Amino acid sequence: MTATKALKPVFSEEAASQEYAASLDAADPLREFRDQFIIPSKANLATKKLAKPGLSSEPSTYFCGNSLGIQPKAVSKYMEAQLDTWASIGVCGHFTTLEDSPLSQWQLLAEQAAASMSKIVGAQPEEVAAMGTLTMNLHLLLASFYKPTETKRKILMDWKAFPSDHYAIESHVAWHDLDAKENMVLIGPDEGQYEIQTEKILSIIDQHAEDAALLLLPGIQYYTGQLFDIPTITKYAQSKGLIVGWDLAHAYANVDLKLHDWNVDFAAWCTYKYGNAGPGAMGGLFVHERHGQVDYSAGPDTPKFRHRLTGWYGGDRSVRFMMDNKFKPIPGAGGFQLSNPSVIDLTCLCATLSVFDQTSMADLRQKSIKLTAYLEYLLLKDTDEETRLFDIITPSDPHARGAQLSVLLKPGLLHKVSERLQNAGIICDKREPGVVRVAPTPLYNTFSEVFNFVEEFKGALASS
Ligand SMILES: Cc1ncc(COP(=O)(O)O)c(C=O)c1O
Structure with a gap:
């Protein structure tokens, strides 16, 4: 038990700044994986349309990998290869595949x-x-x-x-x-x-x-x-x-x-x-x-x-x-x-x-533990149990949780807080009666996003 706890990352006062979050991102060995994903943009989420030229393509903060992960760029490439196989060789695709296809024969x-x-x-x-x-x-x-x-x-x-x-x-x-x-x-x-x-x-x-x-x-x-x-x-x-x-x-x-x-x-x-x-x-x-x-x-x-x-x-x-x-x-x-x-x-x-073949679960998990611990640290910083408008109901031992923190809000706050997060282009899901599930994922989320999320979240609580 003691050994498990020792692995929990510990953050000091200086960690609660945008600059510190950026420094964690700069030191993140997995940071380049984010480029392999299509991050829904704030504009697309607001208009429910694909971005038109001139509209902001600023990425949203997508903390909803616990519900539906975002699209890897490889999907369209692989789909194209598969459609080409089907179009060009039909049923023969069961036992053979096109020369440059990254995909095996269908069998x-x-x-x-x-x-x-x-x-x-x-x-x-x-x-x-x-x-x-x-x-x-x-x-x-x-x-x-x-x-x-x-x-x-x-x-x-x-x-x-x-x-x-x-x-x-x-x-x-x-x-x-x-x-x-x-x-x-x-x-x-x-x-x-x-x-x-x-x-x-x-x-x-x-x-x-x-x-x-x-x-x-x-x-x-x-x-x-x-x-x-x-x-x-x-x-x-x-x-x-x-x-x-x-x-x-x-x-x-x-x-x-x-x-x-x-x-x-x-x-x-x-x-x-x-x-x-x-x-x-x-x-x-x-x-x-x-x-x-x-x-x-x-x-x-x-x-x-x-x-x-x-x-x-x-x-x-x-x-x-x-x-x-x-x-x-x-x-x-x-x-x-x-x-x-x-x-x-x-x-x-x-x-x-x-x-996933380009990395390992051990490396992903190492980042994930840090990302979620950073989220927990920022959420709890400068708060106390008596006055806090929320509780984190997910265990605080990193070995008893994954990427997700379930944040239970005091009654009546769920919809206001969710709306404010949504307006800020932050995607995380809510579960009645009062839980916001926040899941920063190591493949495509950053420490800076965690920092910005907590700013918005605390802002939403302060104004409710
Ligand atoms: C724990 C758990 N079990 C079962 C399901 C149902 O999955 P499916 O609709 O793919 O059968 C889900 C879906 O989110 C789930 O989270």
Whole structure:
């Protein structure tokens, strides 16, 4: 615990100036990545039109990567290459590609994306599949991993799970003719708290160890921004006989993950937040290698593999087109694929992944910890708990959070503050009843933007 705290950047008085923020930007080894993105301009946001000549193209301050990341310039280049492939060689694009294309033939494109995503989530390439969307993938994974029995049938989960996760879990419990109230165990914080202590999670696992089948938690909680201790919780729950899955919507491309080494059973994520793959982009899933094995010891036509819902794209490429109706899964997460994937979706995904391929999560995280700590420092500077018009409900330990700070405003302030931020060309999102979620991201945000944001935010509070 002490070692973790020691890593938190500490800022002195002089840090609260525009010049200091600029000096942090000048020293930032990742500063050039910003040029690889299209930052929405204030003019475009105000007019909802593409900037006309003569209109200001001053960039907005985009702190909303926790909801939808901005567009990498690579997307249009990759899309053009893909459209050229389709236009020039049609169906042959399945097995070949144009000479200078940065994209694989369509049959291999999902694997290209999975290989890059595996570096982001700390997995082996075969443990990751680029496919579907987050909720769909959670359904597919629950179909395979949630096997309630007479005695072990409960699912332990976040008390305020993102609604889609809650609905998905509820529907699986009902699918097995089980009662939702009895079989969905909600894990929440202590009264009056926002952070859920790891010890509390472990004690709830203990309480339900006898009859719980599965634990499914968010890596980062979308409302509070809390990053859970994934390795500790996973290990403990597995030691009590539970299968452990993680929804990494807010953790993917945000924090360092080591899904393979942490022995996570399964995980799923979307790629449109910190992953910048575009609205509704294709998602990803992880299945630990021990669950993806295909055993041919009983003969070449009788493979044994983990039960799942199947489709032809989960079938091994060597036999996929034999049309013999003998399902032989691709070993690993690829064996959970169903359909011929959208090449257009995959192209956006591969484009944004080409940016991540130029760096590492360790480097991104290092900057992110500093950026968010700077935001926290400036927000709290010269304030005290008694008189402050807001609380930061995200844990202050950098290892218990990602890029996002959730700022809970006193009642009645949310709309005024949001409007003022919007008028100043600052994009961050609000969640009722009173939270502004602020997420400076290391790939394209700067320390100067953090400084300017806090000036505007405090100005808005002062004038409310
Ligand atoms: C934690 C979490 N789970 C699930 C979802 C739903 O994702 P999708 O609409 O891609 O299925 C989201 C979307 O923001 C989310 O944040």
